[in-house]
Amino acid sequence: MRGTQRSDTIESEREVNKCVHCGFCLESCPTYVVTRSEVHSPRGRILSVKLGLDAEGIETCMYCRRCEIACPSGVKYDKIITTARRPDAFKKLMLKTLERPRLLYLGTSAVMKGNGRLSYRLRDFIASPEEPLEHEEKDPDVYLIPGCITSTFFRGTVEKALRFLQEKGFRVKILNGCCGLAHYSEGDVKGGDEALNKLVPSHIKSSGKVTLVSLSSNCTAHMREKGMNVMDFHEFMKSMNYHVRIGNKFTIHYPCHANLLGITKSLADVISDKENMVQMDDPSFECGAGGAFFLFNEKMSDLVIEEKNRKVKGSGAEIVISTNPSCSLTLKKSGKKVLHIADFL
Ligand code: SF4
Numbered sequence: 001m002r003g004t005q006r007s008d009t010i011e012s013e014r015e016v017n018k019c020v021h022c023g024f025c026l027e028s029c030p031t032y033v034v035t036r037s038e039v040h041s042p043r044g045r046i047l048s049v050k051l052g053l054d055a056e057g058i059e060t061c062m063y064c065r066r067c068e069i070a071c072p073s074g075v076k077y078d079k080i081i082t083t084a085r086r087p088d089a090f091k092k093l094m095l096k097t098l099e100r101p102r103l104l105y106l107g108t109s110a111v112m113k114g115n116g117r118l119s120y121r122l123r124d125f126i127a128s129p130e131e132p133l134e135h136e137e138k139d140p141d142v143y144l145i146p147g148c149i150t151s152t153f154f155r156g157t158v159e160k161a162l163r164f165l166q167e168k169g170f171r172v173k174i175l176n177g178c179c180g181l182a183h184y185s186e187g188d189v190k191g192g193d194e195a196l197n198k199l200v201p202s203h204i205k206s207s208g209k210v211t212l213v214s215l216s217s218n219c220t221a222h223m224r225e226k227g228m229n230v231m232d233f234h235e236f237m238k239s240m241n242y243h244v245r246i247g248n249k250f251t252i253h254y255p256c257h258a259n260l261l262g263i264t265k266s267l268a269d270v271i272s273d274k275e276n277m278v279q280m281d282d283p284s285f286e287c288g289a290g291g292a293f294f295l296f297n298e299k300m301s302d303l304v305i306e307e308k309n310r311k312v313k314g315s316g317a318e319i320v321i322s323t324n325p326s327c328s329l330t331l332k333k334s335g336k337k338v339l340h341i342a343d344f345l
């Protein structure tokens with residue numbers, strides 16, 4: 001294990017030793033499903049960590065943590081992968097950029113004009129980055145946390161959410177930045193915790209008077225795992241007894257981390273025309289984005305995107321509801337309309 005703290009290593013070893021190699025996790029793992037290779041499975045990855053091998057599978061893990069739900073031995077896989085991985089210099093730079101969405105906007109706008117591999121890949125998934133929306137009212141009672149990708153690539157969703165909150169009489173401040181989940185997925189736990197502390201300072205976290213509302217469900221899940229009292233946007237709508245009508249046949253995608261914590265299961269509760277809802281096969285199957293995974297592991301990512309979008313198309317839906325931005329980028333490859341629940345306000 002590369003450059004790790006001793007406590008992380010001990011925790012990781014404990015989790016590795018809990019694995020009994022039963023294989024119950026295999027079919028839950030998107031990279032195993034699309035390759036049928038043990039190297040790209042949770043069990044194979046755990047074995048490579050146990051044997052101290054720098055195996056290819058460590059880099060191809062999408063950090064979706066679906067294997068944790070399937071594992072009867074309760075292996076906390078995230079502890080293993082965050083200890084086994086370290087970001088290289090380029091990924092470190094990318095993680096720092098996510099913490100400043102305005103820089104992310106300027107950076108992606110510039111890179112998208114280029115001719116490099118990353119430029120093509122970004123253009124393949126992103127229409128055009130937009131300057132993140134800034135908004136601050138005096139003595140806010142709601143802090144709206146768009147998430148770095150939503151801020152930069154889904155500004156329209158942020159605008160709708162803000163207008164809704166203002167119409168309901170709340171004083172709002174937008175907190176732009178990164179929750180640190182992307183850092184965790186690259187093995188930079190310390191950097192992730194620092195990013196979250198920068199995004200939501202401790203005086204806000206500990207204030208009992210404000211409500212924290214997140215527009216990115218996987219970020220909601222990560223912040224909750226970090227002990228924060230934060231509501232996913234649809235949960236806030238539900239608390240206001242507010243419903244939206246979709247109007248066409250729709251299906252709901254369950255983002256992986258949100259699914260782990262059971263967050264998006266209640267999304268349908270804020271939809272009034274449930275008669276239009278159709279279920280896709282395995283709605284929490286990984287979307288193929290894996291945070292920034294799709295930018296650096298194109299081959300594996302494309303296989304998973306194809307498998308996911310086969311499920312989306314099979315549902316017969318015209319609209320996919322996705323409340324996590326990186327998922328929305330890859331789900332668009334299905335050719336369906338992909339919208340956040342706030343887009344219906
Ligand atoms: S299900 Fe759990 S115990 Fe079984 S192989 Fe997978 S990680 Fe190991």
Ligand code: SF4
Pocket residue numbers: 028029030031032041042045060061062063064065066067068077
């Ligand atoms: S986190 Fe996801 S991709 Fe990684 S081993 Fe688990 S199920 Fe597979």
